[in-house]
Amino acid sequence: MRIGVAGAGAVGSYFGGMLHNAGHDVTFLARGYHLAAMKTEGLLIAGEHGQFRVPGTFTDRLSDLAKSDLVLLCVKSNDTEEVAKQLRNILKNSALIMTMQNGVENEEILEDVFDKERLLSAATYIQASVEAPGRIRQQGRVKLVIGELDSSATDDCAVIMEKFNQAGIDTVQSRHILERKWQKLLWNATFNPLSAAAVARVGQILDDKQLNKTASAICSEVINVAIHKGISFDPEPTQARIFSNAEKARNHQTSMLQDRLRGKRMEVEAMCGYIVRQANLLDVSTPALQSIYSVLSFIDQANKSHMKMK
Ligand SMILES: NC(=O)C1=CN([C@@H]2O[C@H](COP(=O)(O)OP(=O)(O)OC[C@H]3O[C@@H](n4cnc5c(N)ncnc54)[C@H](OP(=O)(O)O)[C@@H]3O)[C@@H](O)[C@H]2O)C=CC1
Numbered sequence: 209m210r211i212g213v214a215g216a217g218a219v220g221s222y223f224g225g226m227l228h229n230a231g232h233d234v235t236f237l238a239r240g241y242h243l244a245a246m247k248t249e250g251l252l253i254a255g256e257h258g259q260f261r262v263p264g265t266f267t268d269r270l271s272d273l274a275k276s277d278l279v280l281l282c283v284k285s286n287d288t289e290e291v292a293k294q295l296r297n298i299l300k301n302s303a304l305i306m307t308m309q310n311g312v313e314n315e316e317i318l319e320d321v322f323d324k325e326r327l328l329s330a331a332t333y334i335q336a337s338v339e340a341p342g343r344i345r346q347q348g349r350v351k352l353v354i355g356e357l358d359s360s361a362t363d364d365c366a367v368i369m370e371k372f373n374q375a376g377i378d379t380v381q382s383r384h385i386l387e388r389k390w391q392k393l394l395w396n397a398t399f400n401p402l403s404a405a406a407v408a409r410v411g412q413i414l415d416d417k418q419l420n421k422t423a424s425a426i427c428s429e430v431i432n433v434a435i436h437k438g439i440s441f442d443p444e445p446t447q448a449r450i451f452s453n454a455e456k457a458r459n460h461q462t463s464m465l466q467d468r469l470r471g472k473r474m475e476v477e478a479m480c481g482y483i484v485r486q487a488n489l490l491d492v493s494t495p496a497l498q499s500i501y502s503v504l505s506f507i508d509q510a511n512k513s514h515m516k517m518k
């Protein structure tokens with residue numbers, strides 16, 4: 209299968225690397241120092257069970273993805289619309305696009321650009337980071353739940369699931385992928401923004417009495433928004449599950465914290481703004497999330513002005 213990775217950072221490089229190892233023809237779209245390192249040395253993926261190097265096709269020309277049968281959309285959510293529109297101009301009509309991003313708004317953005325039957329979404333369970341240019345660090349368990357956005361679409365998803373499993377990526381299919389994505393968003397909205405605002409690892413949020421209290425408040429607000437959106441959750445066990453899952457990621461720097469530490473733009477809209485806007489539409493109160501949203505939006509704006517002045 210010809211696979212294009214649109215945004216070969218932490219997530220895209222890992223999954224693209226695994227699929228390349230399994231014999232697929234993978235093209236990695238990246239830029240900057242990371243791309244330069246991959247072009248000269250190949251891509252190095254380091255995990256708990258050792259490391260492997262991936263020689264491959266690394267490019268900063270989006271048009272090099274034109275022949276893809278499947279594109280893994282792995283840019284940060286802030287770049288979704290721009291990259292999706294560029295992809296629409298070059299991809300063949302039969303190409304499938306799978307978002308592996310966090311949040312649930314990317315699916316809405318993609319539906320405005322592509323026919324729904326070409327779209328898949330993945331709830332991506334991985335802890336990965338670009339440790340150094342050309343080098344990805346992955347820790348903990350990796351799992352994907354994938355599904356078609358159009359539930360009446362032909363079963364491309366089953367074929368992709370099989371190929372991913374053959375490549376050693378634990379993948380299951382869901383007929384209710386948006387519900388799964390909301391479940392994941394509950395976790396991310398609880399921990400990612402707070403971790404970025406406080407510059408704290410997940411374990412530090414769990415251990416600090418005040419941060420833990422704020423995380424619990426955000427979590428119950430987001431569950432409430434999801435319920436008002438028609439996603440069925442039992443609030444108490446859901447919140448308990450989110451916090452017990454966090455125990456397994458104690459040492460993790462969330463992807464949003466990684467961005468803050470690197471002075472990169474954070475996924476503030478995907479993780480906070482979208483939920484706050486939905487809450488306003490549904491007349492649901494989200495004071496804790498709104499507060500973190502205002503802090504992170506301010507930091508992102510300040511970083512942007514600082515970058516412009518440089
Ligand atoms: N990291 C993790 O553990 C997890 C992340 N996720 C989600 O997955 C998504 C991707 O996250 P992650 O992999 O961490 O992000 P990264 O920032 O590591 O990767 C995105 C990559 O895409 C590149 N990129 C963006 N636009 C272009 C372009 N036009 N041309 C070439 N390259 C481009 C970026 O370059 P540049 O750096 O120069 O902007 C970056 O290298 C996010 O939605 C995140 O929330 C989900 C689960 C876990």
Ligand SMILES: CC(C)(CO)C(=O)C(=O)O
Nearest residue numbers: 332333334335462463464
């Ligand atoms: C916490 C984690 C790693 C869960 O997969 C994640 O989604 C993120 O850091 O954004």
